[in-house]
Amino acid sequence: ENAGYTEMRAEIDAHNKKNKILKQGLGIMPVKFGISFTTAFLNQGSALIWIYIDGSVSVSTGGIEMGQELNSKVALVVAKVLGLPFEQIRVESSHTQRTGNASPTAASTGSDINGNAARIAAERLKNNLTPIAIMLLKERFGVDIPEPVFEDGKVSAPDKSEYAINFKELVQRAHMERVALGSYGYYATPDLYFDRDMGKGHPFHYFVYGAAIARVEINTLSGEHRLISTHIVHENGQSLHPEIDKGQVMGAFIQGMGWCTMEELVVDAKGRYLSGNPSTYKIPGIRDLPEYLDLQLIPARSREASVFGSKAVGEPPFIYGMAVFFALQDALRASRSGAKLHFPATPESIIMALA
Structure with a gap:
């Protein structure tokens, strides 16, 4: 609907009737992507947090x-x-002397597993500090x-913000009170199991959904193409940081x-x-970006989502790139019905499909 699919399809069909060399095509790629390691024991992680007496936090x-x-x-x-303010938190580089037995940062589970482990550690610290906060508020304001x-950066009464103490002061008092x-x-992702022999089980904690539409134009003489437009909708729960997630989705699509x-x-x-070096193995550059790119993150509330309702954005949007391949195939068939495009759709592959 946002892309105006029906109108775009009509424009492409009209364009192709008038042009013998430059043919356009449209491709759609829906995505339903399961999140978790299918090797269940890998779905676990740890976090260690220290609050220093100056109020800074190390994770x-x-x-x-x-x-x-x-x-x-x-x-x-x-x-x-x-x-606390984001700037008050310092995340250390990963080190096995601080957090051992770590699972790989893979399968789009990095934020889910490590974020939840950090959440659990932070909640325990908050519980440790709460009795001291109650005591300080009683002493200060009666x-x-x-x-x-x-x-x-403060601890206060729910309905009276004027009754507040600074977090640094709270931490220093907690230190004095030992x-x-x-x-x-x-954190271990709950309720995961999978029998590979039977092909049955519950291998994923949740799913990520989305879709992409790509419009391309090919030159049937040279095999070259340009990506005219791309529209992406991506459902990602309650995003922890929408701008980071947008960057991840766009980058994965281009990849x-x-x-x-x-x-x-x-x-x-x-x-x-x-093709073992950059001169023989081509990867996308800035000039390969779509001429128009529309990305919409769709918030959703799901019982199976991860930390604070967020969802993964690592691997799922990678699949959106296949919309370009199907758009190229659609454009080819506007020139030659039944043309079979081989993967990847390089200019040589496009010319061969037209031969």
Whole structure:
């Protein structure tokens, strides 16, 4: 509906009737992607958190930061639990001396597993600090606050924000009262099992849904193509950080498009790679971006979602890139009915399909 599919289809059909060389096509790729390691024991993780007496917080998990902003999401989770500014949380580099027996950061589970482990550790620290907060509020304001609110770097009464103490002051008092300011969190994704022999079980904690529509134009003489437009809708629960998630979806789409259209593995008669370096193995560049890209994140509430209702954005949007492949095939068949496009859809592959 957002893409105007019916109108776009009519425009493409009209264009193709008038043009013999430049043919356009439309491709659609729906996605339903299960999230969890299908090897069930890998779905576990740990986190270690220390609150220092200056109020700063150090977090260690077994997750590996590789540009996907895992550390940012873990910091956001801890900041939300403790009611602190994001800048007050420092996520350390992963180290087996701090968090042992870590599962791989893979299968789109990095934020789910490590974020939940950090959440559990932070909630324990919050529980440790709550009695001290109640005591301080009583001493300072003479009021009994059974459930103080941790928010904006302060701890206060739920309905009277003027009754508040600074988080740093709270931590220092807790230290003087010999309250633990370090905590360990462990998380195991619940209710996962799968019998590979029988092909039965519950291998995924939840599913991610979405769809992509791509419009392309091919030159039937050279085999080259351009990506005119792409529309993506991606359901991701209650996003921890929408801008990070948008970047992940866009990047995964471009990666998937490259896999479908240019990343050809060429081997010789002995099986040796002939496309083993950047000069012979083409990947997408800035000029391969769609001329128009519309991405909409669809919030949703799901009982099976992960930390704070969020969902994974690592691998699922990679599949959206296949919409480009199907669009190229659609454009080919506007020139030659029954044309069979081989994967990946390089210019050579397109020319061969027209031969």
